[in-house]
Amino acid sequence: MRIETVGVVGCGLMGSGIAEVAARAGYDVVVREIDAGAVAAGRARIERSLARAVEKEKISTEDRAAALGRLRFTTEVADLGDRDLVVEAIVEDLDAKAQLFQALDEVCGESTIYATNTSSLTVTDMAARTGRPQRFVGLHFFNPVPVMKLVEVVRTIATADEVVEAAFAFARGLGKEPIAARDASGFVVNLLLVPYMLDAIRQLERGVASIEDMDTAMVLGCGHPMGPFTLCDFVGLDTTWRIAEIMFDEYREPRYAPPPLLKRMVALGRHGRKAGKGFYDYSGPEPVPLPL
Numbered sequence: 292m293r294i295e296t297v298g299v300v301g302c303g304l305m306g307s308g309i310a311e312v313a314a315r316a317g318y319d320v321v322v323r324e325i326d327a328g329a330v331a332a333g334r335a336r337i338e339r340s341l342a343r344a345v346e347k348e349k350i351s352t353e354d355r356a357a358a359l360g361r362l363r364f365t366t367e368v369a370d371l372g373d374r375d376l377v378v379e380a381i382v383e384d385l386d387a388k389a390q391l392f393q394a395l396d397e398v399c400g401e402s403t404i405y406a407t408n409t410s411s412l413t414v415t416d417m418a419a420r421t422g423r424p425q426r427f428v429g430l431h432f433f434n435p436v437p438v439m440k441l442v443e444v445v446r447t448i449a450t451a452d453e454v455v456e457a458a459f460a461f462a463r464g465l466g467k468e469p470i471a472a473r474d475a476s477g478f479v480v481n482l483l484l485v486p487y488m489l490d491a492i493r494q495l496e497r498g499v500a501s502i503e504d505m506d507t508a509m510v511l512g513c514g515h516p517m518g519p520f521t522l523c524d525f526v527g528l529d530t531t532w533r534i535a536e537i538m539f540d541e542y543r544e545p546r547y548a549p550p551p552l553l554k555r556m557v558a559l560g561r562h563g564r565k566a567g568k569g570f571y572d573y574s575g576p577e578p579v580p581l582p583l
Contacts (some may be wrong), residue, residue, distance in 0.1 A: 292402065292453060294461045295319065298374035300391060302333025302364075305408055306380035308436025311337045314358040315350065315437075316465045321363045321370055330364045337362065340437060372398035376461060378430055380408040383533055388412070389420040396422045404454055406430040410481055411537040414474045415447040424449040428458045431478055432467075434526075442467045447474045476541035477534075485535055486546040488526075491519035493550050495583070502570050502580040520570040521578070524563035528570075532557045552583065 297318045299310040310322045310333075324330045341355045350358075363370075368391075371377050377399065379391055392405055399405075405427045407417055418427035429445025442462040446455050455471075462469035472478040477485060491505060500508070506518025523531055532549050539547040556562075556569065561581075563569035571578035 292375070292404075292457050294375045294404070294457055294464075296373060296375045297321070298323065298371035298377035299380060300368075300371070300377065301380035301382075302329065302336065303380065304336075304434060305432060305436060306378075307333050307336040307340070308434070309378055309380055309408065309432055310362060311340055311358065312437055312465045312467075314361040315341075315354065317361070318464075319361055321365060321374065323365050323368060323371055326366055330366060334362075334364055340435075344437065368394045369398045371395060372400070374399065374403055376404045376406060376457075378406045378408060383409065383411065383530075383537070385412055385416055388417050392417060392421045392427075402426075404428065404457060406458065408432055410478075411476050411534040413476055413541070414445050415449070418447055418449060425451045426454050428454050429472070429474065429478070430458060430462065431472075431480075433480070440466075440468045441480070442469045443472045443478045443480065444469045445472045445474050445478055476538045481534060481538070485531070485538060488519050488523055488531060489535060489546065489548070489550055489553070492523070492553050495520075496550060496552050502583075520580075524569035524571055524573075524578075527563045527565055528553060529557050529562045 297313045297320045299306050299320060299322045302310060302322050302324045310320050314320045322333060324333055341358060344350045345352055345355050377395060379388060381387060381391060388407060395405065405421065407414060407429055408431055409429065410431060414427065414429040418424035421427060428450050431443035431445060433439035433441050444458045444462060459469045495502060502520045506520050509515045509518045532553050535547055535549040560566060561568045564573055567573050568581065570581065572581050
């Protein structure tokens with residue numbers, strides 16, 4: 292099947308990026324948020340991102356205007372009923388996601404494909420709560436969506452071949468590079484990345500080296516674009532903790548268990564760059580490592 296119309300549920304950091312790249316690629320896009328305030332914030336986020344793309348000469352002003360013209364915003368789930376594909380990008384909570392897809396079952400046609408952008412929950416757990424598990428697939432994008440090329444296409448044991456093929460074609464139509472991943476919590480990237488981030492925190496707890504020195508070591512010694520603590524702050528410590536909890540619940544392996552230090556920092560609201568403080572203090576012109 293050919294995807295021409297796209298729905299995106301959630302217009303936060305990930306949802307706004309997915310909606311933007313779909314509109315830029317020529318798709319007709321409807322974005323649903325929970326209320327008018329969230330709609331306004333999501334629209335503004337997309338407009339700022341497109342403006343930056345113009346400034347960096349990634350797109351023309353005409354392209355920007357065309358992309359905005361392909362976007363519509365709504366607070367009603369019913370407005371997604373005519374979409375070929377609906378991509379969910381809401382809070383990482385299984386019950387909330389399942390409730391959304393059950394509501395979509397009431398309004399979407401039988402041919403509509405459902406996709407989730409979950410980074411850690413299993414796709415099967417969501418698909419099993421809908422009336423169309425054969426038309427359910429994972430499409431895991433990476434932040435920032437307009438920049439990052441990878442999309443993990445996650446197939447469950449129930450997903451139909453034509454749905455997988457359509458998902459791959461859609462990702463390529465966005466200019467992304469899709470890879471196939473098995474439906475196991477964390478898929479490919481987080482399955483490998485999260486234990487690395489958690490282990491860095493454990494080594495910090497052990498006093499192996501300072502925050503700054505461990506970050507420097509992984510950048511200069513391994514060629515990583517950023518060290519593990521800078522990465523944790525970028526992802527969000529609360530997000531890292533939540534993903535780790537989900538993955539530990541799935542696998543029951545110690546390497547996925549959140550370290551005590553991470554739990555304490557989340558409890559104190561030190562969620563990383565978005566909160567102004569995490570492993571680093573971002574209040575000044577340059578990040579400064581915080582004492583622990």
